[in-house]
Amino acid sequence: MKDSIKKDIAEALIKLFNINDNNLIEVNKNVNKHVSSDYYTNVAMRLAKPLKKNPIQIAEEITKNLKAKNNYIVDIAKPGYINFSIKILQKNNIVTEILNTNNLLAGCDVKKPKKFLVEFVSANPTGPLHVGHGRGAVYGNIISKFLKIQGHTVVKEYYVNNFGNQINNLVLSVFSHLDKSLKFDESELYKGKYIEEISKNISLLLEQENLRNNLGDLLKDNKHRKILDRCKTAIIKHVIDDIKNTLNKLDIEFDNWFYESTLFEDNLVDEIIQKLKDSKQTQKTDGALMFLSDEPRVLIKTNGEYTYFASDLAYHDQKMKLYDHIINVWGADHHGYVPRINSGLKALGHDINKLDIHLIQFANLYRGKDKISMSTRKGEFVKLDTLADEIGVDAINYFYLTKNKDQHLDFDLDIAISTNKNNPVYYIQYAHARIEKILNQLPEYNKNSFNPNDLKETSEIELITLLMDFKDMSYKSITSLKPNIMTNYLYDLAQQFHSYYTNVKIIEERIIYSRVYLIAAIQRVIRCGLETLNINAPTEM
RNA sequence: GCGCCUGUAGCUCAGUUGGAUAGAGCAUUAGCUUCCGAAGCUAAAGGUCAGAAGUUCAAAUCUUCUCAGGCGCUCCA
DSSP states (O other), X not given: OHHHHHXXXXXXXXXXXXXXXXXXXXXXXXXXXXXXXXXXEOHHHHXXXXXXXXXXXXXXXXXXXXXXXXXEEEEEETTTEEEEEEOHHHHHHHHXXXXXXXXXXXXXXXXXXXXXXXXXXXXXXXSOXXXXXXXXXXXXXXXXHHHHHTTOEEEEEEEEOOSSHHHHHHHHHHHHHHOTTOOOOGGGXXXXXXXXXXHHHHHHHHHHTTOTTOHHHHXXXXXXXXXXXXXXXXXXXXXXXXXXXXXXXXXXXXSEEXXXXXXXXXXXXXXXXXXXXXXXXEXXXXXXXXXXXXXXXXXXXXXXXXXXHHHHHHXXXXXXXXXXXXXXXXXXXXXXXXXXXXXXXXXTTOOGGGEEEEEEOOEEEEEXXXXXXXXXXXXXXXXXXXXXXXXXXXXXXXXXXSSOTTSOEEEEHHHHTXXXXXSHHHHHHHHHHHHHXXXXXOXXXXXXXXXXXXXXXXXXXXXXXXXXXXXXXXXXXXXXXXXXXXXXXXXXXXXXXXXXXXXXXXXXXXXXXXXXXXXXXXXXXXXXXXXXXXXXXXXXX
């Protein structure tokens, strides 16, 4: 509808002023409560200056030259708006359109599908996922889905940092737990229940090798290197399995688990360092190798170890070659790292427009007024598992997705577990279930036909207008990767429906079947929206 | 000190590439059950869009500055 209005205006402009510029014409949904129209355009005001004419006058001329006026009513408002009201009968057809369309999201398809890599979660394998990881996990998963809906090919990848120092600290943490007499830097050690669990496994492994009582020697002595590596591998596997279980619980599945260590095994890190050296963008400072960015950044430390920066560049270098576009989902605390990666990749000859780094702001969880902690190191955290068990996957998805990613998010578990209208997930699902109940009582409603003339109540027109918006709204949500647009819309729709339900009785002695079609269409849209967000649409609750 | 994100009703937040008189929910107050699920609905009240200047016919939205909060400025990960 919006498109056909736009087309009509475009034709009028060519005819009147010989202006052929589609970017000039905006047709927007009217959100102003004091104006009753559906759409408006500001084109007359934008033309006022170049044409040196009064915008009202321009609006009048355009209005007179609109072609397909039979679908809508036009009026002009100061200082130069042209308002379009879709005729009610025309509007009401959206009901059957929704019910007869196979794929409501078909309009989101892109013309040229690309190969995407979406890298997300990628928490260091030094402990279980906690609630702090939840937002990035859910966000990464949903934008991957949105990209797929658009028709792109998407690979979801978890980048496992299994190489650096923090893994050594994890191993030491386990050993420290097994033998209290060993002395390490306490502040570097990981604590928490999971360390105990891992320790049990490792203890068994060491007993088999008769090394359980010689942990100190094991660490010092180079001849036990192989055993030590086996321990390390077993520890990482234990942590990764736990992470996989948690993600599984959230219905998040990765296509690929990429281990940092393979970059070194395949010599890729040295390759890109050589490349950077060749491009003369490195320098040696105090025995360390620096990359010359905004300021010198360390690639190889004085002690010969590689920094994360080095392996990250190797990782991205490889991915840039394999994909058309890469999205990294990072916590907002990493933002200072972005320019470094960009300049590094530029130096390696990559087009950095192919890389998008999505920074997710922190989410704070509350239980009533108590803030929930999430420090891995101290072992004081709530596992994401526990959260999933407590509030359910639907609530997790909804609450993490309902705010823009740039927005700090406070979310209260007491609301998420409540089963009343204070909980928006519940409220939306309830609308879906309520409709199901009615439709169940009228299984053969479609033996009666839909008559657009039946729906003339204000509440019905408002609902239909909302249904009409679904196409634009879902397009915007999916193509701009903003799930919060969808959550907000669904809440609005549920609200309108509940109000309608309370005020208009559908099952009466004389049933108006067009109303049944209307609520069926509402249910269809709610289900589609919820499924898009990985939230269940229950038929009863 | 420098950089990124944020600042809209008491609270949590919407607000479309700049458009008309600023939008919800919660909380508060006052109402609504012989009737499809009250797991709900209706209404009232609540605003210097952090502040200032600028651009524009038009600014919550764009620019600059100031203030406040969060985060980052390691040869940490």
